[in-house]
Amino acid sequence: MGRYWLFKTEPDEYSIDDLAQEKSCVWEGIRNYQARNRLRDEVKVGDKVFIYHSSCAIPAVVGLAEVTRAAYPDPTQFKPNSPYFDAQSSPDKPRWLAVNLSYKQHLSTPILLKRIKQLDHFKNMELVSRPRLSIQAVHPEAADALLTLERERERERGGRDNYR
DNA sequence: GCCAACGTTGGC
DNA sequence: GCCAACGTTGGC
Numbered sequence: 001m002g003r004y005w006l007f008k009t010e011p012d013e014y015s016i017d018d019l020a021q022e023k024s025c026v027w028e029g030i031r032n033y034q035a036r037n038r039l040r041d042e043v044k045v046g047d048k049v050f051i052y053h054s055s056c057a058i059p060a061v062v063g064l065a066e067v068t069r070a071a072y073p074d075p076t077q078f079k080p081n082s083p084y085f086d087a088q089s090s091p092d093k094p095r096w097l098a099v100n101l102s103y104k105q106h107l108s109t110p111i112l113l114k115r116i117k118q119l120d121h122f123k124n125m126e127l128v129s130r131p132r133l134s135i136q137a138v139h140p141e142a143a144d145a146l147l148t149l150e151r152e153r154e155r156e157r158g159g160r161d162n163y164r
Numbered sequence: 165g166c167c168a169a170c171g172t173t174g175g176c
Numbered sequence: 177g178c179c180a181a182c183g184t185t186g187g188c
Contacts, residue, residue, distance in 0.1 A: 010186090032171075055186050113187080132170055132185055 002047040004143035006061070006127060006136040007101075011053045016063040016106060019051065024068060024102040028076045029084045031096060035135040039071040039097045043135070049101060050138060050146065052127070053110075060110035061146060069100035108153045111146060121145035 007027060009015065019025055030036055044067065051063040073094035076084035089095040116122045122145060126136040138146070 008186095034171090059187070130170090131187080134185095 002044065002067075003042070004048050004050065004138040004140070005043060005067075006050040006052050006125075006138050007065075008052045008054045008134045008136070010055045012056065015053065016051050016103075019063070019065060019101065019103045020106065022103070024100060026075070026098050027101050028074045028098045030074065030098070030134060031084065031086075032134060034133060036095075036097050038135045038137070039099055042137075043067055043071065043099055045070050048104075048143075050143075058110065059113040061107065061116070062110045063106045064104040065101040066104055067099055068102045071097040071099055074098035107150050108157050111149060119145065 011017075014025070030039065047067045049065040049067060050061050051065055052061050053059060073091070074084070074096040075098070076082040077086040077089045077094065077096045078091060079085055084096075086095055113127070116125065117128060122128060122142055125138065125142045126133055130136070
C-alpha cells in the first residue's frame, strides 16, 4: 500500500487548477533539506498526495495527486534564469530533487486549515505541528479522516444536485 | 504588513 | 560543533 503525503504550494505560484490543466507536473523548487531527504528516501511511485494551498487567503487542502516518477535531480537548480537556480549545485553532484505528479481530483470543497485545526483526528498532523515542512507525511488515520470528509461532502453535494 | 517559529550560515 | 545573527515561511 502506498503512503499518503501532503505537498504545499503557493497557489499564486502553482495551484491545483494549474495541475488539473496540465494533468501532470514536475514538483520542483524544493529547497529544504528535510523535504529533499523525504523525496529521496520515502516518496514512492504510486503514493497519494494531498495538495495544500499555503501563503494565501484561504489555506486549505484542495486536491489529490499521485506520484508518477520517483526522485531525480530538480532541473531548475541548473537553470541560471530560474528563481530556483543554485550555483553550488552541478549535474554531477546535484543537490536538489524533484518528483513527478499526476492530477487526480479537486476536493469537492477545500478542507480549510481552520477546520483541520479543530478536529481531533488531525491534531498530530505535521500540517499543525510542523507547518513549515513542504513535504509532509500524512499518517493513515489523518488520510482516512480527510477522505471520509471528502466523501461526506460529495454526498451532500450529490443530494443537493438531485433536489434541483 | 507583522511577527513568531523555524531553518541556514558562518565565525569561533 | 555551538550558537548568534540572519533569512524565510506562512498564518493572521
